[in-house]
Amino acid sequence: MTADRLIAHVDMDAFYASVEQRDNPELRGQPVIVGGLGDRGVVAAASYEVRRFGVRSAMPVRDAMRRCPEAIRVRPRMAVYRGVSKQIFYVFREFSPLVEGLSLDEAFIDLTRLSKKRSANELGLQIKQRIHAETSLTASVGIGPNKLVAKIASDLEKPDGLCIVSRHHVSEILDPLPVRTISGIGPQTGKRLAKLGIRTIEELRQASPDRLQPVFGRYSHRIQQRARGIDDREVVAYSERKSISSEETFDKDIADRDELVRQLAALADGVAATLRKKKLVAEVVNVKIRTHEFVTRSRQRHLAPAVNDSGVIDRVARELLEQWLAENPGAKLRLLGVGVAGLQPARQLGLFQDTPETTGLDQALDTIRARFGDDSIRRGG
Ligand SMILES: [Mg+2]
Known part of the structure; x- marks a missing residue:
């Protein structure tokens, strides 16, 4: 337990x-x-x-x-x-x-x-x-x-x-309820149990495992645990959005590496700020690239541990972009995007890899954004 x-x-x-x-x-x-x-x-x-x-x-x-x-x-x-x-x-x-x-x-x-x-x-x-x-x-x-x-x-x-329901009263509350109250026991299973004379959670709890075997197979033990009110499943937090991304379509196609890196940094910073606002960290960073010929490519990398600081997300995004640029010399880009996925709640911020300076800077920028709006400030390139 x-x-x-x-x-x-x-x-x-x-x-x-x-x-x-x-x-x-x-x-x-x-x-x-x-x-x-x-x-x-x-x-x-x-x-x-x-x-x-x-x-x-x-x-x-x-x-x-x-x-x-x-x-x-x-x-x-x-x-x-x-x-x-x-x-x-x-x-x-x-x-x-x-x-x-x-x-x-x-x-x-x-x-x-x-x-x-x-x-x-x-x-x-x-x-x-x-x-x-x-x-x-x-x-x-x-x-x-x-x-x-x-x-x-x-x-x-x-x-x-x-x-x-306190832990001391669990059986008292559950016992009289119909077996179908336990999620996972549907109408068909309910009928099969009824044929065995098992209608309430109490009857399920007290049934000998041999009788349950034909109905639940290897899940018999777990189902009986549930009938006793035992359940070790964790609450698994995830965002209502499974990924966060930001992209920019350029007015003119861009071939200049420095300009692309600057654009990328602004996008990465925005995505990281959204993560922090939602108290999330991401374990995947991806970069989306669309060329002037409308070919769309993406590159991604897993991170451990998951992060939400602008510096790390920018650095990873930049490595991904530069790698792609090296493989595609002379490419002109129409669109650039940065996304994060594998989102989890940021529970113990102190344990992540942030250096104190970057964390302090991120917090300062977030405070200004909260007060003056998202477009009020952008990290320099
Ligand atoms: Mg409802």
Whole structure:
């Protein structure tokens, strides 16, 4: 077992439908279906008012309308939902850099570090309050010693719920729930277990491994661990963007090496600043090159450890560019780009290779940018 951890699972309530009700007062208190307006569409989200009629997301709109003919159908506004998603993920990262998004409106947050100073209850309330303050929307929060328990807990008091399960009460809470509450046990497996007389998590927990063998094979042990509320999976943070890049199309094709290196430095600096702003580090740097003949090439290199300082990213990008230029003498470039990938949360900045000067300089530049905007300053060549 890993040491005591505190994990939250946050899930917005009827997300798309709640955003529509927030933005359109005439929809409040009404049965709202967000989904394609044609008869062939499926329900993307259903307000709580329409769920009472048995309408669920992923149901064909036609079936939903049969269950609730007075339902109001609304076309999805994905750009708006993505914007709200960004807001809530910023809130999550106020609490921890370890945020694992599961969808636009759902994430795990590892609160272990904060749990030394604040109670689970306080943290749960603060997360809900911050989300409401930023978005005027409600979320349900489950908190437990691991992902499995947190995820189950967030569903127990929906909507606007806060459910905290301490490690001592895990079995008490899980035991009476249906086996399908455990993610990974789908309808088919549920049916096979029911035939064995296993319907609740308690029955799954107490079943002899021999009986489970035909259903789960080599995963039997793990499934029974889950039924006991044991789950060692880490919260794996990753950015909503899996890569960050910046490119420049030149007004005139450039063949001059020094000029290309200068352009590259500005691009690398911008990408590195974005990484630092998002508290991320990258383990891959790539350079994109497009010639005046519209041939596009890219070169990349892995870094260990992952970095976010402008100096290192610029140096690697420059080596990649110079190597390509050496292989393609006389090339004229139309476009140059710098990108980073393999993004991870920048947890222990002090451990990375930055020399104190470069880190200090990066911080100073970031402060100026934060105050005057991204274009206010650029590192010289
Ligand atoms: Mg949700």
